[in-house]
Amino acid sequence: MSAAFTVAIDGPAAAGKGTISKAVAAHFGFAHLDTGLLYRAVGAQVLLGRDAVEVAHTLRAEDIDADVLRTSAVAQAASKVAVIPQVRAALVDFQRSFAARAGGAVLDGRDIGTVICPEAAAKLFVTATAEVRAARRYAELAAKGAADSLDQVLADVRARDARDADRVEAPMRAAQDAVVIDTSGMSIDAAVAASIQAILSKR
Numbered sequence: 680m681s682a683a684f685t686v687a688i689d690g691p692a693a694a695g696k697g698t699i700s701k702a703v704a705a706h707f708g709f710a711h712l713d714t715g716l717l718y719r720a721v722g723a724q725v726l727l728g729r730d731a732v733e734v735a736h737t738l739r740a741e742d743i744d745a746d747v748l749r750t751s752a753v754a755q756a757a758s759k760v761a762v763i764p765q766v767r768a769a770l771v772d773f774q775r776s777f778a779a780r781a782g783g784a785v786l787d788g789r790d791i792g793t794v795i796c797p798e799a800a801a802k803l804f805v806t807a808t809a810e811v812r813a814a815r816r817y818a819e820l821a822a823k824g825a826a827d828s829l830d831q832v833l834a835d836v837r838a839r840d841a842r843d844a845d846r847v848e849a850p851m852r853a854a855q856d857a858v859v860i861d862t863s864g865m866s867i868d869a870a871v872a873a874s875i876q877a878i879l880s881k882r
């Protein structure tokens with residue numbers, strides 16, 4: 680594959696993007712950026728009283744600690760700061776530089792195939808029903824000892840979907856040339872295999 684082969688993987692929360700992105704990156708030897716962590720890092724600082732736009736302009740690598748950013752409260756805060764155009768604009772260069780790195784890159788998010796990397800060599804839109812996604816997220820949170828109920832997780836998933844899909848700036852949607860993978864009835868292995876196949880077909 681050519682040096683800057685970029686794979687864009689978009690889709691709603693808990694559809695399997697993260698798992699698929701990591702597996703795809705490992706399979707091809709590409710670097711991986713979970714762009715949701717950038718918005719989560721900004722959202723987490725806003726929960727501490729800071730200004731979203733200022734944080735987005737001064738984000739440091741040490742603010743991006745995946746473990747502390749994976750809570751429901753931070754997820755909701757992330758999707759609220761993600762509607763602010765100046766926040767999105769402040770994060771563009773970092774994402775595009777990552778995408779252009781030699782050796783290939785996988786970026787996952789909501790607007791990678793549509794806005795950040797419209798020229799990406801391969802684009803996937805990974806989705807699943809809200810009920811299936813909520814059940815997966817609930818199991819993850821419960822395993823970490825979180826007290827959220829399944830109903831609460833489903834309500835959060837729906838609220839975040841609506842905010843992400845309905846915003847004016849870079850709404851979540853499949854790029855016209857994206858391969859859509861619905862993981863609702865799929866095993867992880869099957870979803871990863873389908874994704875790798877879709878990417879290989881773009882070589």
Ligand code: C5P
Pocket residue numbers: 692693714715716718719754757758759761787788789790791839843
């Ligand atoms: O992917 P994750 O669930 O960690 O993303 C958290 C939030 O960050 C999303 O709900 C969305 O509002 C925002 N986001 C975004 N654009 C991206 C990645 C994430 O707006 N490329």
